[in-house]
Amino acid sequence: MLISACGLNRLTLTLHAHARLCEGIWLYESSMLGWPMSGAGDVNYLRGVPQENIRNFSIIAHIDHGKSTLSDRLLQLTNTKLSEQRDQYMDKLQVERERGITVKAQSASLFYQQDGKDYLLNLIDTPGHVDFSYEVSRSLAACEGVILLIDASQGIEAQTLANHALATKNGLKIIPCMNKIDLPHADPDRVAAQVHAALGYAKEEILQVSGKTGVGVEELLRAVIERIPPPTGSLQNGLRALVFDTWYETFKGVVSLIRVMEGQIAHGEKFLMKSTDKTYEVHELGIMHPEATPVTRLQAGQVGYILCNMKSPAEARVGDTVCSDASVEALKGFQPPVPMVFAGIYPIDASDFDALNKAISKLLLNDTSVSIFKESSNALGLGFRCGFLGLLHMDVFRQRLEQEHNADIIITNPTVPFRVRLKKNPKEFVTISNPSDFPDQSQVIEFEEPVVKASLLMPTEHLGGVMELCTSRRARDLDMVYLDSGQVLLKCILPLGEIVIDFYDKIKGISAGYASLEYEPAGFQQAQISKVTFHLNGKPVDALTTIVHHTNAEQVGRRVTEKLKEVLDRQQFEVAVQAMVGGRVIARETIKAVRKNVLSRSGKTVGGGDVTRKKKLLEKQKEGKKKMKRIGDVELSQDAFLTVIDNS
Numbered sequence: 001m002l003i004s005a006c007g008l009n010r011l012t013l014t015l016h017a018h019a020r021l022c023e024g025i026w027l028y029e030s031s032m033l034g035w036p037m038s039g040a041g042d043v044n045y046l047r048g049v050p051q052e053n054i055r056n057f058s059i060i061a062h063i064d065h066g067k068s069t070l071s072d073r074l075l076q077l078t079n080t081k082l083s084e085q086r087d088q089y090m091d092k093l094q095v096e097r098e099r100g101i102t103v104k105a106q107s108a109s110l111f112y113q114q115d116g117k118d119y120l121l122n123l124i125d126t127p128g129h130v131d132f133s134y135e136v137s138r139s140l141a142a143c144e145g146v147i148l149l150i151d152a153s154q155g156i157e158a159q160t161l162a163n164h165a166l167a168t169k170n171g172l173k174i175i176p177c178m179n180k181i182d183l184p185h186a187d188p189d190r191v192a193a194q195v196h197a198a199l200g201y202a203k204e205e206i207l208q209v210s211g212k213t214g215v216g217v218e219e220l221l222r223a224v225i226e227r228i229p230p231p232t233g234s235l236q237n238g239l240r241a242l243v244f245d246t247w248y249e250t251f252k253g254v255v256s257l258i259r260v261m262e263g264q265i266a267h268g269e270k271f272l273m274k275s276t277d278k279t280y281e282v283h284e285l286g287i288m289h290p291e292a293t294p295v296t297r298l299q300a301g302q303v304g305y306i307l308c309n310m311k312s313p314a315e316a317r318v319g320d321t322v323c324s325d326a327s328v329e330a331l332k333g334f335q336p337p338v339p340m341v342f343a344g345i346y347p348i349d350a351s352d353f354d355a356l357n358k359a360i361s362k363l364l365l366n367d368t369s370v371s372i373f374k375e376s377s378n379a380l381g382l383g384f385r386c387g388f389l390g391l392l393h394m395d396v397f398r399q400r401l402e403q404e405h406n407a408d409i410i411i412t413n414p415t416v417p418f419r420v421r422l423k424k425n426p427k428e429f430v431t432i433s434n435p436s437d438f439p440d441q442s443q444v445i446e447f448e449e450p451v452v453k454a455s456l457l458m459p460t461e462h463l464g465g466v467m468e469l470c471t472s473r474r475a476r477d478l479d480m481v482y483l484d485s486g487q488v489l490l491k492c493i494l495p496l497g498e499i500v501i502d503f504y505d506k507i508k509g510i511s512a513g514y515a516s517l518e519y520e521p522a523g524f525q526q527a528q529i530s531k532v533t534f535h536l537n538g539k540p541v542d543a544l545t546t547i548v549h550h551t552n553a554e555q556v557g558r559r560v561t562e563k564l565k566e567v568l569d570r571q572q573f574e575v576a577v578q579a580m581v582g583g584r585v586i587a588r589e590t591i592k593a594v595r596k597n598v599l600s601r602s603g604k605t606v607g608g609g610d611v612t613r614k615k616k617l618l619e620k621q622k623e624g625k626k627k628m629k630r631i632g633d634v635e636l637s638q639d640a641f642l643t644v645i646d647n648s
C-alpha cells in the first residue's frame, strides 16, 4: 500500500532507499519502515501521528557510557532501515568512527507502536566529552526529556552530574538509566545507591539496560513514552521553529535542522529568518530517518530538516527562529559559546589560502562553536586565528578540515585568552587571544588570566594524588564533598591555562582512569603573564611566540629551544637559538656551524658507487629547498618547523 505526497519534483537528489518517485508523485512505501497502515488520505508522511504521541528526547551521559550504542539498539528495535550495517550508526563523521567518540549531536526520527498506538520518537544522540557540551545544550532545546545514561561499572562521573544539572535547568523530564549491565564487573546495586545519593532518584526509578545486548531496551522505550511529556504548541498559530543545528552538503547546500514550536511548514512555502529578516522558500523538508527522508509538512512538536534557497553558509544561524512573518516573536536561541583555547591555522602551502578559507567556512556551518579571525605571520603567511572550546575540539576541527575538505594545514601552539588593563585606558580590560597583540609591558597596569570552576569526581583513595596535581597547577578554593557511594567530589578554581594541555591525561593517569573532570568558565583572576619569543640569530620566529603564566615561561622556553636545536639543520655558520621574555634571555642553545653534506646520513657517507642513490638525495634536497622558510639568515625546513610547533 502506498501513501502519496505532492509536489516533490526537486527531490530526486535526495532519493531515499525506502522511497521512490512515481509519475511525478512522491510515494512512500510505509510497510518498508515497519510502519503499519491506518487511516488514508493524510498528505503528511508523518501521517498525523497526533502531537500527544510524539516524544522528543536526547541521550546524555559521561563520555563512553554508551549513548551511541544504545541509539543503535533503539534504531534496531524500531525497525528503522539503515543505509549500511555498522556499529555506532549515528556517529557519521570519519573522525568519530576513527576516535570512537561522538563530536556532533545527531538526530533520528523513529516510528514505534506500543499498545496499539503509533508513536513518533525523535531521538538525539549527544557527545559526552566536555569540549562538546555546547552540542548537548543545543540538543536539549529541541526536547521535552532525556535519558541520563550511567555506566553500571563506572558509576556516576563528572559529566553525569553536569548533564543532569543542565537537563534540570532546562526543565526536562529525566529518565535515569544504568547501561552495560551485561559487563561481568557491572555493579547495579552500588551504582543505584550512588545515583540515589548524588541525584536523589529511588532505586525503582532507575532503569537497567544493556545497549550492547538489548536487554531492558524495550522497557526503556516504554518509559520514554510514559514518562516524557509530549510536545505542546498549536498547529493553528503562525510558524515558529528553532534552528538547532546546521550543516553543509555538497549537492544540497545548507541544511538546517529545526524543531517546530508553533504552527507548521510545508514544501514550497515561504518563510522568514528572524535574525536577518530575509525570506526563503522551502525546497525540501523532511525527517532524519536516520538519513534525510523528505516529507511534505512539519508541524508543531516535530523535528526535521529544511533546505531552501540560501546562497551562502553565513545565512544559516544556529539559534535563529524560522517564522511565518515578522510579527512572530523570536525564540530564545542560544548563548554564544565561550572559546577556551586559541590557535593559528595556516595553509602549509601559502597559495592554498583561498581554498582553506572556503573549507573553513563550510566546516563552520557544521560547527558553530569555533570563532575565526584572519591573521598573518612572517613564517607562515596568511591564515586564521581560531577559538575552540578545548584541545580535543581543536584537534577534531583540524582532522575534519583535513579529512572532509582535503586541507593541508599547520596549527600553531594553543594559548588561552588573557585580559589586560592598559595605562592609556585604565577603565577597560582588553582581551588578548593572539601573542602578536601582546602589549609593551611598560604600558600595562595589570593582566588577568581566565579561570574555570572545575569539578573532579573520583573514588576517595585517589584524592591525595589528584589534590597534589591540582595544587601544582595553582588550584584555589578547594572544597570536598564526600558522597555516600565512596566517591569524593573535589571542586576548585583552576587557571584555564593550566588545564588545557595535559591536565585531563594526568588526572586519568593518577587515578587509574577513575577520576573524571568537568569544568565551566568562571571569569578571570589577576596574574603575572609573560610573552615568550623565540629567536634564531636574533630574528624572531613569530609563529612560535606564546603567552604563558610567568612561572611557566622558563620551562616552555627550554622545551622549545631544545626541540629547535634537535630538528634544525646545521648551517654554514653558528646559530644561536634563544627564548626571551622582554629583553631577557631565559633559555639558549647553540647549533654549531657545519658545511652540510647531503650525501652523509647519520655521519656515514653513502657509498661512492651508488650514483642513483646520490642523485635521489640531491633531488630530494632540491625539493626540500622549495619548502624552506627563511628566518633572517637561517633556513628552516618545513618539516623541522612543523615538528617544533607540534612539540611546543
Ligand SMILES: Nc1nc2c(ncn2[C@@H]2O[C@H](COP(=O)(O)OP(=O)(O)OP(=O)(O)O)[C@@H](O)[C@H]2O)c(=O)[nH]1
Residues within 6 Å of the ligand: 061, 062, 063, 064, 065, 066, 067, 068, 069, 070, 088, 100, 101, 102, 103, 126, 127, 128, 129, 179, 180, 181, 182, 183, 209, 210, 211, 212, 213
Ligand atoms: N559490554 C557493553 N559495552 C558497551 C555497552 N554500551 C556501550 N558499550 C561499549 O562502550 C564503549 C563506548 O560506547 P559508545 O556507545 O561509543 O559510548 P558514547 O557514550 O556514545 O561515547 P561518546 O559519545 O564519545 O561520549 C564502546 O566500546 C561500546 O562497545 C553495553 O551495554 N555493554
